[in-house]
Amino acid sequence: MFTYDPTAYRNYFEREFTYLAGFRRNTRRYADRVAMTDPATGDRWTYAELGHRVDALAAGLAAAGVRPGDVVVHQLFNGPEFAQLYLATQACGAVGSPVNFRLAAGETAHVLDDSQPTVFVYDTELSDMVAAALERARHRPAVIAAVGPGAPLPGAIPFEELVTPGKPVPEPTRTVYDETTRLYTSGTTGMPKGVPLNSMVEIFSAHDVIMHFPLSPEDRTLNMTPWFHRGGLYSGGPNPAFYLGAEVVPMRAFDPERCLDLVAEHGLTYLIGAPTNLAMLARAQSDRPRDLSALRGIVTMGAPLEREACLHYQELLTPRIFNGYGTTETFWNTFLRPVDLPDHAGAAGRASTDDDVRVVQVHEDRPGRPDERVAQDSTEIGEVIVRSPKAGYAYVNSPAQEAEKFHEGWVHLGDLAVWDAQEYVTIVGRKDDMLISGGENVHPVQVEEALNEHPDIADSLVIGVPDQRWGQRVVAYVIRTDPSLSAADCEAHCRAHPMLAPYKRPRAYRFVDDLPLTATGKKVHYRARTQAVEDDAQGLFETP
Known part of the structure; x- marks a missing residue:
């Protein structure tokens, strides 16, 4: 035998x-x-x-x-x-x-x-x-x-x-299991933590893009986001292009005018970026129309694509708009294709070809198990977990955070979502208080710690408010000990702080007498979030 x-x-x-x-x-x-x-x-x-x-x-x-x-x-x-x-x-x-x-x-x-x-x-x-x-x-x-x-x-x-x-x-x-690339992403306190990726992750990531665009050796791609991001290097960046035999066109810093000129002059076939990039492309194309017929698609990442915006981009830029959702740890795990739009605009899409995606119950004392799915009724909220060959499944020198994130082959993304009978996932929030501004993760705790080092600040609370250009704009509530402290003083302090990247600093401040706290003294960011939207609409935040 x-x-x-x-x-x-x-x-x-x-x-x-x-x-x-x-x-x-x-x-x-x-x-x-x-x-x-x-x-x-x-x-x-x-x-x-x-x-x-x-x-x-x-x-x-x-x-x-x-x-x-x-x-x-x-x-x-x-x-x-x-x-x-x-x-x-x-x-x-x-x-x-x-x-x-x-x-x-x-x-x-x-x-x-x-x-x-x-x-x-x-x-x-x-x-x-x-x-x-x-x-x-x-x-x-x-x-x-x-x-x-x-x-x-x-x-x-x-x-x-x-x-x-x-x-x-x-x-x-x-071997294919040895580490090839290490990407850094923000930790729960905001300090970067390393995500190790091996050669098989490189290949599965390339295959995923090749299948989903689809990408061919004749394509020319330009990723409008920084390549140090997972979505920059791997979504139409060097990773899939060099594996397949396509052409990469790097752009040092995003310029919507130059980007569209390159489509018209060089025959770029795919552009990849965040919804904020598409908004700027649409304005540039509206002001000075170019021949964009070479485009085979525009892929967005980092934030949901709203229905009206999607229709606008399809009319002005290309009918073939895609939207991917994922993380540094896992690449993208759900995908919206042109056939899904605009009907499912606002959703994150359905699971990518090689991935398992579930929305599971949230517990205070333990992670939700894969079999604890929430109802597929677009109403019950749970946490998104994924199982993917594109995931790193580890952190560098961060055992505690690794234990929180990875469980029995599943990655707990920390995003809250609903899903429907067809398994379209729609993100509704975060389990933690992280916000995303211009495609970059901002952890409030890190910004608050930096602000609170100012001698005239007793405490602070940092959150994001909706912003048309950046998705979310970082703002801060501040309790000051010196009434003369101004928004400009806070701005100067943040700009000079050696542990705070400039993009993380608050763009506006409101000085208050107290902050929303739990009985144990923990800040309640979600409660302040609703108040901040109202305060922003009323012009109560001070801009430096």
Whole structure:
């Protein structure tokens, strides 16, 4: 009787079926096809040229002391160097860790101490912040490299010195389960925490985009959001494009006018961004119409797409609008396709092809189990949990938060939702008090701690109010000990605070005598949220 032995298949799959192998296939079969075009300079790289560049950078990283499993942190804007590092770190067996360039110096120092990178690459536009971060950090990377026209910091080298053509290309022994990328996301206190992703996560993420757009080797993509986000790097960014053989067009900073010009002039086929990006694109297209017939779709992430906005974008930009929902830990897990819109606008969509998504009961003393589903009646509220091959299922050096988030193969996202008989999920809020402004997570506790360090502030409460442009605008209620304290004073304090990224600071303040508290003295953010909407409508918040 025949008994199948999967050893040969397992050996191939676990050792050879890597994301990097997929990219290398394209350097041969699509050798002359353009892999990346930099619109800022006009520079282009074919797949063969990009492959040579990646090998030279991988050799340089190895020569600089990077060994398999070592971390390479880079704090860069979208651009060629970011894309090259994404591939080269995998080529030398390292872990590439792109970090938010909007972080404050103290937050960047935390990342350096947490991941202890061998190499740190930064953009010279960030030199002042990076210098302060390096001074605060306990860990000093062995090599610091600078990208950009500015002078490198003392002890740093130009990025090009890491690129060493002709040196031996590393051939590390790694498996599909070894970590390839580490993304940082905000923790419950606001300090960034690392999410480790392996090569299979890279491949499943690429496959997901290829299936859902769908994406083809003939496509040209531009992701309008920063690549350090999961949705930036993986949704139409370098990850799926380089795995498939498509072309990536990086944009250093989002410019709606330039973005639409590139669609018309360069034939971009997919744009990816947040609803705020689409709103700005629509205004730009309305003011100066272009030929957008090359577009095969626009994909939004980070916030629900309202029905009226969806209809407007479909008429003005393209009928093919998509909306994805997910997290840094899990990529996107539900998806709205053009056939779902506009009827299901406002919903997060149904489960992605490879994912299980459920809305389960919420308990005070334990996580909801997968079998404790709430009624599929669009009324009963529960927590969204997912099971996905695109998930990292771990945090770096954060065992307590890891235990809260991951349970028996399921990821508890912290979002509250309802769902219907067809399993369309609609997000209605958060279990915690996190808010999202301009696509970035803001944890009130971190902002409140920073505010409360001001000598004239007794206490504060930070929440978000609806904002047409940013989704939510950060505002603060403040109890002051000195009646002369002004909104401008609070603004100056927040801007100067080393542990508070500028995008997290409140944009308006209201000075009050007390805050809503529980019997045990805990702040009740949800109660203040309703009041803040009313106060904002009445103009009671002071803008610095």
